[in-house]
Amino acid sequence: MSKPKNISKIRNIGIMAHIDAGKTTVTERILYYTGRSHKIGEVHDGEATMDWMQDEQDRGITITSAVTYCQWKTASIQIIDTPGHVDFTVEVERALRVLDGAIGVFCAVGGVEPQSETVWRQADRYKVPRMAFINKMDRTGADFFAACDSIREKLSANPVMIQVPIGAEDRFQGVIDLLTMEQIAWNDETLGAEYTAGPIDNAFRELAEEYRDKLLEAVSELDDDIMEKYLGEEDISVDELRAAIRAATIRRDMVPVLCGSALKNKGIQPLLDAIEYYLPSPKDVPPVKGEHPDTGDILEFKPEKNGPLAALIFKVSMIEGRKLSFARIYSGKIASGGDVFNPALKRKEKLSRILRMHANKRERLDEASAGDIVGIVGLKNSVTGDTLCNPDHPVFLEKMEYAQPVISIAIEPKTHADQEKLDDVLEKFMIEDPTLKVSKEEETGQTILSGMGELHLEIIISRMIKEFNTSVNVGKPQVVYREIITAPARGQAVFEQEIQGKSHYANVTVALNPMVRGQGVTFKSLAPEEKIAPQYIQNIETGIRGSLDGGFLKGYPIVDVEIVLVDGFSEEGKTSELGFGVCASMAVKEALKNAKMALLEPIMDVEVFVPDANMGDAIADLNARGGRVESITPKSDIQVVKAVVPLSRMFGYSTALRSATQGRGTFTMQFKSFDTV
Numbered sequence: 001m002s003k004p005k006n007i008s009k010i011r012n013i014g015i016m017a018h019i020d021a022g023k024t025t026v027t028e029r030i031l032y033y034t035g036r037s038h039k040i041g042e043v044h045d046g047e048a049t050m051d052w053m054q055d056e057q058d059r060g061i062t063i064t065s066a067v068t069y070c071q072w073k074t075a076s077i078q079i080i081d082t083p084g085h086v087d088f089t090v091e092v093e094r095a096l097r098v099l100d101g102a103i104g105v106f107c108a109v110g111g112v113e114p115q116s117e118t119v120w121r122q123a124d125r126y127k128v129p130r131m132a133f134i135n136k137m138d139r140t141g142a143d144f145f146a147a148c149d150s151i152r153e154k155l156s157a158n159p160v161m162i163q164v165p166i167g168a169e170d171r172f173q174g175v176i177d178l179l180t181m182e183q184i185a186w187n188d189e190t191l192g193a194e195y196t197a198g199p200i201d202n203a204f205r206e207l208a209e210e211y212r213d214k215l216l217e218a219v220s221e222l223d224d225d226i227m228e229k230y231l232g233e234e235d236i237s238v239d240e241l242r243a244a245i246r247a248a249t250i251r252r253d254m255v256p257v258l259c260g261s262a263l264k265n266k267g268i269q270p271l272l273d274a275i276e277y278y279l280p281s282p283k284d285v286p287p288v289k290g291e292h293p294d295t296g297d298i299l300e301f302k303p304e305k306n307g308p309l310a311a312l313i314f315k316v317s318m319i320e321g322r323k324l325s326f327a328r329i330y331s332g333k334i335a336s337g338g339d340v341f342n343p344a345l346k347r348k349e350k351l352s353r354i355l356r357m358h359a360n361k362r363e364r365l366d367e368a369s370a371g372d373i374v375g376i377v378g379l380k381n382s383v384t385g386d387t388l389c390n391p392d393h394p395v396f397l398e399k400m401e402y403a404q405p406v407i408s409i410a411i412e413p414k415t416h417a418d419q420e421k422l423d424d425v426l427e428k429f430m431i432e433d434p435t436l437k438v439s440k441e442e443e444t445g446q447t448i449l450s451g452m453g454e455l456h457l458e459i460i461i462s463r464m465i466k467e468f469n470t471s472v473n474v475g476k477p478q479v480v481y482r483e484i485i486t487a488p489a490r491g492q493a494v495f496e497q498e499i500q501g502k503s504h505y506a507n508v509t510v511a512l513n514p515m516v517r518g519q520g521v522t523f524k525s526l527a528p529e530e531k532i533a534p535q536y537i538q539n540i541e542t543g544i545r546g547s548l549d550g551g552f553l554k555g556y557p558i559v560d561v562e563i564v565l566v567d568g569f570s571e572e573g574k575t576s577e578l579g580f581g582v583c584a585s586m587a588v589k590e591a592l593k594n595a596k597m598a599l600l601e602p603i604m605d606v607e608v609f610v611p612d613a614n615m616g617d618a619i620a621d622l623n624a625r626g627g628r629v630e631s632i633t634p635k636s637d638i639q640v641v642k643a644v645v646p647l648s649r650m651f652g653y654s655t656a657l658r659s660a661t662q663g664r665g666t667f668t669m670q671f672k673s674f675d676t677v
């Protein structure tokens, strides 16, 4: 049974970080201390509660973003776990879309690392208020203050320390709360479940006072009342300070910074407190906006349980053969066994069950309402990105946009039985993952999977084998190209055919003009209305777009082109949508025959971290791969080389880099743009 909740006590938060910074370990501790799990699962034992898919446990990484619920004091916290590898940025984007606030987890040794930069910028785009947790204070080389500096420098954020650590590395003992001016220590025997807050030891007093002063100064700059009291040397109460920090954090004027060691069970409870104190509830963020499906009017939905329903499906998972849809409810409520309206499908769907998710365990709810993030069983046709609403208040909440796939592999089932399963399995994967594309190679009959990177596709293949027992032969990864025209071209075609006893005739002329990179495909009609009636234009556009998707040179989508419908006509009694549609794509094919064309390939932003000694070799290797080095920045004893390199030349790079640097070099890679080969 669900208790009635106070929306202002809900915290929908994400935990985001660079791979290995310790997100999963932090989340595990949160679940342990909030009493939701009865033992601490360790990532390195393959037992973490959040990482429950077989593949995640084998690889010790987080692939899907699972939502999990916990209660801390009076706060209802819903955590969306987000993966740290770039190949899964779509998961991160999805999560950001439904979050109200986030915690950036950083490693006290590495500070801001490349992927945390990427995720941070994504969160900037979604205007998500954030706190930072500097984890791994127990590691050799841990430096809380340097990590804070790197947040300021690399993320252009305003980090404000609300704690300072007591000691570091193997002498890390606990933290000082700069608001209450107390020293917090954890009991190792109870795995940190017990902790005490008391007076600050003399040895740390000076440090605490210095940083308390810095905290007051920073908050004064953002809050006039605090400023007045600070300058007047008046007492500032803990509550006043908290309120000012809360307001500034929600305005995204500051990032409160805390620290600890998740592995050593230190620092988590104050982090939970801070989630309630400083991160927004659904009421503290702007109301979600949507568009009326018919009128296009912009509608706003406040987080009210009794308001009209507005919910977004942000993820769909196939679990044990059943479809589980994850939805964030922005306004209104849903009930188990009730109906919801999906305006994209223009029909109602039935909710057979509503589930509160605790990683891989679920609790049945009778209803869920504004602010909740729940799993729904029973939605048959709704997909990721769909809105659920009431039929009398239809709305489309803003859709999520996904990056285009850049890598493909050909797969072939090993046996006849596998062939039969394959299509089924792929269909399931595509429902879950909008960045996975599946197509058939006409000549060879092979199935082509396209995705965001090598790891993305590798995991799909390994899930096929492990979860669905489907074996496939896998080809080498190939780059997904785009085709463009490099000069204007024209084409004309005539379509004349008798279909089911009716004569069709159409004559269409089109012009294709190249556009600058990244423009996609645009369409306009200059054909006189008396020659092609307006009702046929939509069909012509659809026909043309379809033929551009199929490519011309090598079958890759044609992009960055303006299509102009120049002229056309039909004959009395032979006019039809079908005729114009087919004829338009024929005219485009004619134009492409006359056109000068080129291929575009994916170009990647690559960041390589190499020890000083291997720098020369690393740069020579990047050059040999056709890369262009853009900057080299020293960072403690390593160099960070930023370069742009064609993706086609990056296959096998991780192995090459590892062997050239005796395993010390690492790199990250992200899609930058498509450019000419």
Ligand SMILES: Nc1nc2c(ncn2[C@@H]2O[C@H](COP(=O)(O)OP(=O)(O)OP(=O)(O)O)[C@@H](O)[C@H]2O)c(=O)[nH]1
Binding pocket: 017, 018, 019, 020, 021, 022, 023, 024, 025, 026, 043, 044, 060, 061, 062, 083, 084, 085, 135, 136, 137, 138, 139, 260, 261, 262, 263, 264
């Ligand atoms: N020394 C130390 N190690 C830690 C700490 N927190 C996590 N680790 C270790 O760091 C490694 C990575 O931790 P995870 O929690 O899996 O990191 P993650 O950010 O979730 O990584 P992905 O799920 O792969 O993105 C594991 O081996 C953890 O045991 C810490 O506070 N101190």
